[in-house]
Amino acid sequence: MSEPRYIEDDIDFNYADALAQPRHRPQAAPPVDMQRVAERRRAYAAGFDLYLILVVGVLSAIGLLMVYSASIDVSFQVTGDPDNTTYFFIRQLRSMAIGLVLLVMLARLDYHIWRPISIAMMLGVILLLILVLRFGETRFQAQRSLFQGSFQPGELAKFTVVIYMAAWLAAKQSRLGNIFYGIIPFSVLVGTIAFLIVLQPDLSTAASILATALSMFFIAGADWFQLLAIGAVMGVSGWQLITRIDYASQRLAAHTAAVEDLTQASDHVQQAVTAFINGGLFGVGLGEGKQKFGNNLPFPHTDSIFAVIGEELGLVGTFFVIVLFVLLIYRGFTISRYAPDMFGGLLAAGVTCWLAYDALLNIAVMTAIVPPTGVPLPFISFGGSSLVAALAGVGLMLSVSRAISQSAQPRRRQ
Numbered sequence: 272m273s274e275p276r277y278i279e280d281d282i283d284f285n286y287a288d289a290l291a292q293p294r295h296r297p298q299a300a301p302p303v304d305m306q307r308v309a310e311r312r313r314a315y316a317a318g319f320d321l322y323l324i325l326v327v328g329v330l331s332a333i334g335l336l337m338v339y340s341a342s343i344d345v346s347f348q349v350t351g352d353p354d355n356t357t358y359f360f361i362r363q364l365r366s367m368a369i370g371l372v373l374l375v376m377l378a379r380l381d382y383h384i385w386r387p388i389s390i391a392m393m394l395g396v397i398l399l400l401i402l403v404l405r406f407g408e409t410r411f412q413a414q415r416s417l418f419q420g421s422f423q424p425g426e427l428a429k430f431t432v433v434i435y436m437a438a439w440l441a442a443k444q445s446r447l448g449n450i451f452y453g454i455i456p457f458s459v460l461v462g463t464i465a466f467l468i469v470l471q472p473d474l475s476t477a478a479s480i481l482a483t484a485l486s487m488f489f490i491a492g493a494d495w496f497q498l499l500a501i502g503a504v505m506g507v508s509g510w511q512l513i514t515r516i517d518y519a520s521q522r523l524a525a526h527t528a529a530v531e532d533l534t535q536a537s538d539h540v541q542q543a544v545t546a547f548i549n550g551g552l553f554g555v556g557l558g559e560g561k562q563k564f565g566n567n568l569p570f571p572h573t574d575s576i577f578a579v580i581g582e583e584l585g586l587v588g589t590f591f592v593i594v595l596f597v598l599l600i601y602r603g604f605t606i607s608r609y610a611p612d613m614f615g616g617l618l619a620a621g622v623t624c625w626l627a628y629d630a631l632l633n634i635a636v637m638t639a640i641v642p643p644t645g646v647p648l649p650f651i652s653f654g655g656s657s658l659v660a661a662l663a664g665v666g667l668m669l670s671v672s673r674a675i676s677q678s679a680q681p682r683r684r685q
Contacts, residue, residue, distance in 0.1 A: 318673030323602040334651035342572035366655035370662030377666025389438040399424035400467035425476040426656035433621035440491035441614040475644035546582035554585030572653040615671040622664040
């Protein structure tokens with residue numbers, strides 16, 4: 272009779288064969304194929320940055336709570352039903368579900384698949400930005416959305432620009448010092464997207480994209496001369512736009528007056544400051560804020576939601592939110608630092624810069640540091656396009672963190 276086979280000697284071992292062997296046979300170890308599956312599962316579970324997941328989860332949960340609280344009165348104004356207080360909350364919950372599905376999908380996918388299709392994605396976004404100028408719905412003197420206001424291509428542009436810039440900068444890294452491979456194509460590519468967004472007009476989204484792209488350009492190794500040149504052009508162009516576009520110049524004038532005397536600030540800024548004063552250290556309680564009712568605080572569930580947090584959760588609540596964003600930025604740059612390649616590092620850094628600049632702008636507006644911009648607070652402000660894009664960006668970061676873990680895993684000898 273032939274000797275019983277052991278799994279260590281036969282990679283094609285089958286459980287059916289094992290069951291056919293005599294009972295006194297030594298107990299076999301798990302099949303090699305099963306061992307490989309178990310190893311992959313362990314690597315997959317350990318590959319995600321759990322701290323980043325926790326921070327994003329807490330921010331999203333705070334967002335749901337605050338959207339519900341801030342939109343109670345607005346829901347009544349939209350629906351006309353005094354009993355319907357969950358109109359915006361349900362829509363935000365639906366957007367979060369879509370965003371979480373995308374987050375999981377993108378986290379499981381190898382981030383390298385985006386590199387060869389980045390050009391097609393960029394062209395697609397440019398087409399959408401042109402379509403929104405032609406067929407978009409006009410709201411508050413701006414033409415920024417499609418499909419009855421449910422989709423804003425500007426938010427998708429942030430996501431796409433990060434992917435395209437990461438792919439382009441990773442490919443041209445050694446030649447960025449040459450103006451024909453660095454500053455000129457950079458200015459044309461990013462300038463085209465920013466110009467189309469400015470035409471909507473949406474200066475805040477354009478500024479966020481430009482700042483993110485410039486930061487990625489710096490991280491990729493651009494020299495200081497190029498950065499200063501691009502920064503100077505952006506500054507001059509931005510100043511020309513602000514002084515020539517009516518709503519922007521009015522906001523700038525109101526902000527300049529507020530710096531000298533807060534009583535001369537715009538009504539939006541004054542109501543936001545009042546909300547922070549009412550909240551004090553610990554706030555008036557979740558759902559108990561007053562500034563969100565009537566026409567006191569404009570857009571309490573979108574642009575002004577940080578002021579609602581300040582009134583209802585107080586200085587402690589706002590500080591906690593800021594700490595969460597600081598932790599998100601720290602984890603994002605940590606992933607970028609240890610990424611297996613330049614493309615992954617730039618992806619993680621680009622998403623981190625995008626979310627950081629949006630959060631910084633929103634908080635700065637609510638604290639009267641800069642003029643009102645209309646940038647949503649990531650993960651917290653109501654807005655389907657913003658929330659879905661932000662969660663998708665986190666999915667990219669998690670994909671890079673998973674690659675870091677896999678590259679650090681010891682490989683079993685074949």
